[in-house]
Amino acid sequence: MGCDGGTIPKRHELVKAPKKVEKVDKNAELAAKWKYCALSQEKLRRPIVSCELGRLYNKDTIIEYLLDKSAERPNAEAVAHIRGIKDIKELNLTDNPEWEGERRNSKGDRYEDIHCGMFICPVVGLEMNGKHRFCYLKSCGCVFSDRAMKEVKTEICHKCGDPFKDEDIVVLNGSKEEVEKLREKMEERRSKAKARKSKKSKAAETVSTPSESKDDTQSPQVDAAGRSSLQNGDESSQSAVAGPSGSSSSSKGTKSSTTSATTKRSIQDMEERSETFKSLFTTHSSAKRTKEQTSNWVTHTPYHF
Known part of the structure; x- marks a missing residue:
């Protein structure tokens, strides 16, 4: 067929078939959601937190993001709805006793179960590996499987005993429809x-x-009272200057004289008061000092008895 060496080409080499659509490996997708942080793509380690949309994060990475939001991150869209530390909740997870950690297959001589999860449901015992639906309570942060919440219906947390409502239940790593519902609830x-x-x-x-407004209303009254008092004072002064021009002016003069007399009257001149009462004041004769009793220095109200 014109090829060197007498080779015969096959059909798949001459006719190009349409490329197959690449499919996402489900096991890898589940591992990425349930074993790695949604922001930094690092392995999940305690303390682990979750947002109102049910995504899992490492707490230290969220704190770094909140401290510096201007830094460029590959998955910044996953945390765009997180405004502060109040928008996340630290999860109270139950360790899986069968989980041996990363060093369980360090030599490579044993079978490694990819679906083995680090955490389990404390009620039913299902592993949190993505195959089963899990949720957490916003009130206390405890994590349970959906099967445990349906089989044992209570209004009290199975692990810590705190009360909760149906609104406090948030699905972890839910489907697109569930995430949209959670987003609507969050916005509401x-x-x-x-x-x-x-x-x-x-x-x-x-x-x-x-x-x-009360202060504003009171201030004009005070001003008006002050002006009226000033006006009354002017009238009294005018009446005093005018002299015995009328009965009203004379009565005002007598009233002002009596008030001034009562105010300027000394306690020592009051005959109705006793000597013991008068001796309490500095104007009494017993409180007066002679030149010999006076001191060379000046102090505030010195008394010598």
């Missing part, structure tokens, strides 16, 4: 929290504005 919860904060701020403003 955040919108409600914003509405509550706005209501509280408005209530605080309404509480502060009436107090300010």
Whole structure:
């Protein structure tokens, strides 16, 4: 057929068939979700946290992300919804007794079970390897299998005993539909929290504005009272200058004189007071000192008895 060496080409060499669609290995996909951090792609190690969408992370990587969000990361979209440390929950996981760690097959002379998980359900005993559906409680962070939550229906956590509601259950590494539902719930919860904060701020403003209005209303009254007192003082001075021009001016003069007399009257001149009461004050004769009793230095109200 024109080939050197008398070779005969085959059909698959001459006719190009369409390429096969590459399929994702399910075992590798499950291992990536359940054994590696969703942000740093490193192996999960305690402490392990989860977000409101049910993804698993290492706590130290999330803290590094929150401290420096400007740094470039390959999987930054997986944590775009995390605003702070309150948006994650540390998980209370149960260790798998059959898990021997990374060194169990260091020599390569034994079978390595890929599906063996590091953690199990404390109620049923199912391994958390991706084959079974798992969820956690936002109230306490305990992790259980979906089978345990359905078979043993209670309103109290099976592990720590804290009460919880159906809204606190979050599915770990759920499907796309489940993740979308969790995202909708998260947005609703955040919108409600914003509405509550706005209501509280408005209530605080309404509480502060009436107090300010009261102060504003009181200040003109004080000014008006001050002006009125000044005006009354001017009238009294004018009446005093005018002299005996009328009965009203004379009555005002007598009132002012009596008030001044009562205010300027000394306690020592009061006949109705006893000597013991008068001796309590510095204007009494017993409190006065002679030149011999006075000191050479000046102090604040020195007394010599």
